[in-house]
Amino acid sequence: MGPKKNQSAYDDAIARRNLIDTNLTRFENFVQSCDGDSSKIQELKLRLKKFEQLWDQFDEIQTAIELSPIAITAHEQGVRMTFENDYFRLASAAEAIISKTAPAVATNNARSQHDLFEECGVKLQPISIPKYNGNYEDWLAFSDIFKSMIHLNDKIPPLKKFYCLRNSLTGVAEGVIKNIEVTEGNYAGAWELLEKRFHNVKLITEKHVKALFDIPKVQRECGKELRSLLDNTQKHLQALETLNQPVDYWDTLLIHLLSSKFDPDTFKAWQEASPSTELPSFDDFLEFLTRRAQILESLPSKPTTSHQSPNSGKQNKGNESKGGSMSSKASQFNNACMLAQQQDTCALCKGSHIIFRCRRFLNLAPEARLKTTLKLNLCTNCLRSPHGENGTCPSRKCPFCPEFHNSLLHIDKSAGEEHSSIAELLDSPSKPVTSTVTHTVGHTDNQSSNIILSTAMVNIISTTGYPVGCRVLLDCGSQSNFITDSACKLLGLKRVRNYIPVGGINATTTQISHKVTATMKSRVSDYCVSAEWLVVPVITGRIPATPLKFDSDSQPADVVLADPLWNSPGGVDALIGAQYFWDILLSERVEWSVNQTVLQNTQLGYIVCGSSEYTGTDSASLCHIGTLNDLDKQIEAFWKIEEPSSGQRIHTGEDKACETHFSRTVSRDIQGKYTVQFPLKLDVSVLGNSRNAALRQFKSLESRLIKQPDLYKQYKDFMYEYERLGHMKEVPNIEEAGEYFIPHHAVRKESSTTTKLRVVFNASAKSDSGYSLNDTQMVGPTIQDGLFDILIRFRMNNYVVIADIEKMYRQTWIHPSQTKLQKIFWRDNPLKEIKVFELLTVTYGTTSAPFL
Incomplete structure (x- = not known):
């Protein structure tokens, strides 16, 4: 570029800078005219926003001038310094004039409120600044309070603000500004660091949404727990509404989410209170929840209970019908929950579980459970130790009959037993009882046919070398053997990672992640096999689903059943698949006189097959089948992934x-x-x-x-x-x-x-x-x-x-x-x-x- 062009560009830059100086002088004159004139404050605010843009314009032009080869550096640096001083002086003066009006209004309001409290004789307590520990959910509340009390208060110097900020922070939040020196000039930077760190709208929103889903489920009919559910919900929804989330459109989702956290009684009450055909609004839901919590909170509860005899159930029933109230039921239920947390040692096998979760106890027939309960001197209602002279077990009706006893001790009247109730059995426990358990709430005497799934009792060797009795299901439709997770823990078997999909009915797939190796031994022969078992949480429900009719006198004398309790509902610990199913079967087969029942001889004893009668209204159909994906297909897929592409690529027309x-x-x-x-x-x-x-x-x-x-x-x-x-x-x-x-x-x-x-x-x-x-x-x-x-x-x-x-x-x-x-x-x-x-x-x- 020649000297003439340099001079022309230089002169053009000087002219543009002069225009900026003119704007600066014009703004200075307006600021001086505004001092003491409150009517121009609004206009001053607008002019100040425009004035702030002058700095960027001046900086760009002045930089170009200083880079010019014909510029005098010392002179231009002096011009820059003069402009900077004038710019910041005028900007500060304008902000000072604007700030004079707002504090005046605030001060008048504060004084009038102070005078009002003085006249009423009320002395206000000092307000403490809340603590903040770095929890994203609490940031908005802390930020709003700290800003209104400290950050935006012009009467507090920055150094004191910094001290207040440091004293208000704990934990992670404290660490963000821990290494910043406490000086007047560092306060603004420290507050900016905190806002950058914790004012994350996306993360705060996610935290509040997650907190809604993580609200704990109400375990019992308790006003305190319902009130906690209500308060937590409103707290998080209020925060989400502040974050401009469309909370008003979430009615159906919120109702479903929160009602799923109800205890059974409250859920039933909500279903009865809500409209039968129309969708309820969330306001209706909150009104119901508030009213429900108020009712339960108003009910008295008794902290202690007194012992009842087993026969006191009928008396309680009479009292309940005469003057029983909702408060007594709630009190009894609360006390039952307290009792359920006191004892975790099984009275039968001394294991670390409650007796109604004991495998030995559950495998017993109902009459045997009752005799065991009386022998161990346990309460027939809660199946726990005696409650003392001053304690009373909360009596609750059996869900299958009007008597007051535990449902595990229920004896079905339709099974031909001699006693009509457990109360009579308690009076004469030595009399024989032949009854079975039913799991149907609605009871009828209709005879129906039920397909029998063959089960057997076997011994599986634990890691300590001792045989442990397990109930297995024989299934020739499964390609693999399965064992439950609880049985693995009981046997102490070592697990090996083995990720494999298992297919079932309707092409459903379950992902298996572990397998174990265990030895299974027969209880009636010398049959023994070491097999691999895939570990699953649950194999099936209780088999059979309902008690089956069984006349023990018709059983052949020389037949040893593989599962003596084949007709009583019970859990399944393992499943034996087709790999060993046919090895277990023997040729002998006995036609039983009971309906179409067949006794098939096996290495494990005689298994019961065919169909039998049961008493009930409904029955769930069970189908057990397990298939493994073909190994060759999996290997083929693996090699396809590992093989580098060498063929021709498929090209489009383009x-x-x-x-x-x-x-x-x-x-x-x-x-x-x-x-x-x-x-x-x-x-x-x-x-x-x-x-x-x-x-x-x-x-x-x-x-x-x-x-x-x-x-x-x-x-x-x-x-x-x-x-x-x-x-x-x-x-x-x-x-x-x-x-x-x-x-x-x-x-x-x-x-x-x-x-x-x-x-x-x-x-x-x-x-x-x-x-x-x-x-x-x-x-x-x-x-x-x-x-x-x-x-x-x-x-x-x-x-x-x-x-x-x-x-x-x-x-x-x-x-x-x-x-x-x-x-x-x-x-x-x-x-x-x-x-x-x-x-x-x-x-x-x-x-x-x-x-x-």
Whole structure:
């Protein structure tokens, strides 16, 4: 640039700076006129916002002047300092005038309220600042309180604010500003750090939503627990509403979520109270929950209980019918819950569980359970130790009959027993009882047929070498053997990870993650087998689902049943599949006179097959089948994944067109350079004006670079090299048809060992027609191998060589007829004219660059 051009640019910058000085003087005069005139405060606020923009304008112009070769540095630095002093002085004066009005109103209100309390003789207690420990859910509440009391209070100096802030923080929040020195100037930065760390709207929202789902389930009919559910729900919903979440539209979702956390009684009450056909509103739900909590909180509860005899059930029943109230029921239920947490040692086997979870106890017939309960001197209602002279067990009716006893001691009247109730059995416990348990609430005497699933009792050897009795289900429809997780723990078996899907009825799949190896022994023969068992949480429900009719006198004398309690509902510990099912079967078979029942001899004893009668209304059908995915298919899939791709890729029509265009237009000059053309799918005439947008982006980029001298220097070095290598050339700054200007910006990567800064060209920037250069190009097929294929090939050779192709894209040249599609703006000095350059090589950032 010649001396005349330098002088012209310098004079132009000086003139623009003078305009800014004029605006500064005009604002100063207005500020002086506003002092004491409250009617101009609103206008002053608007002018102040506009005034704040002068700083950026002055900084840009002054920087250009100082970089001019004809500028006097010392003089220009003095001009900058003078402007800075005047700017900050006027800005402070304007803010001071504005702040005079708001505090005055606030002070008057505060004084009037203070006077009111003084007249009433009320002395206000000092308000303490809440503590904040870093919990995202509590940040909004803490932030609002701290801002209103401390942060926005102009009468408190910054140093005191900092001390208050430090004293209000604990835990993780305290650690955020722990290492910041407590000074007046550091307060604003410390508060900004806290807001950046904890004012994360996305994370706060997720925390409150998660807290809604994690609200604990109400375990019993208790007003305190319902009140806690209500309070937690309203707290989190209020926070979500503050975060502008559409809480008002979540009625159905919230009702379903919260009602699923009710105890059974409350859930039943809600179903009765809610409309039968229309969807209830969330307000109705909250009203019900509030009313329910109030009712339960008003009911008295008795902290202690007194002992009852087993026969007191009938008396309680009479009292309940005469004057029983909801309060007594709630009290009894609460006390039952307290009693259930006191004793965890089984009175029968001395194991670490309650007796009604004891396997030995559950395998007994109901009459045997009753005798065991009386023998162990346990309460027939809660199955626990005696409650003492001053204690009373909370009597509750059996769900299957009107008597007061535990449901595990219920004896079905339809099974031909001699006693009509447990109360009579307690009077004469020595009389024989022959009854079975039924799990149907509605009871009928209709005879129905039930298919028998064959079960057997076997011994499985534990890790200590002792045999443990387990009930197994024989299933020839399963390809594998299964064992329950609880049985594994009981036997102490060592688990081995084994991820495998198991298919069942209706193509359902269960993912198995562990297997064990255990030895199974017969109780009636010397049959013994070591097998692998897949571990599952539960194999099936209780088998049979309901008690089956069984006349023990009709059983053949010489038959030893594999499962003596085959007709009583009980759990299943393991399942024996087809692998051993046919080895277990023996040839002998006995036709039983009971219905269509068959006794099949096995290595485990005689198993019961066929059908039998039961008493009940409904029966659940059980079907057990397990299939494993074919191993060869899994291995085949594995090798397909591991095999590097070597076949021909499937190309689309556009891919083939792109390859045809490339093979027709590619050329190589005498120097060995390859020249290509863009594979266009649209005519370049669709491109509109891209010059103006690219020019605006360049000026914005230049403004940012000027403020970062180190980055500016690296950017200029990159562009100098680009031009020096002949990869771009300057062209006349004139508009021509079919041209396209590419915006560019810097990407800085400090971890790079070669290039810290790289200039990125954005060929996806839209022109005013809505099309970009990338929109007109075909992508082309992928010609590079995938990363996985490359890594796999490393396994196929002993030695490999890797190298970096420097400036790989820029080794291929664009045909001269298309370089006008790669124009950019650039200059290395803000005082120089902006120049136009054309990029002559393939540019990273264009759609077809990877293919070319």
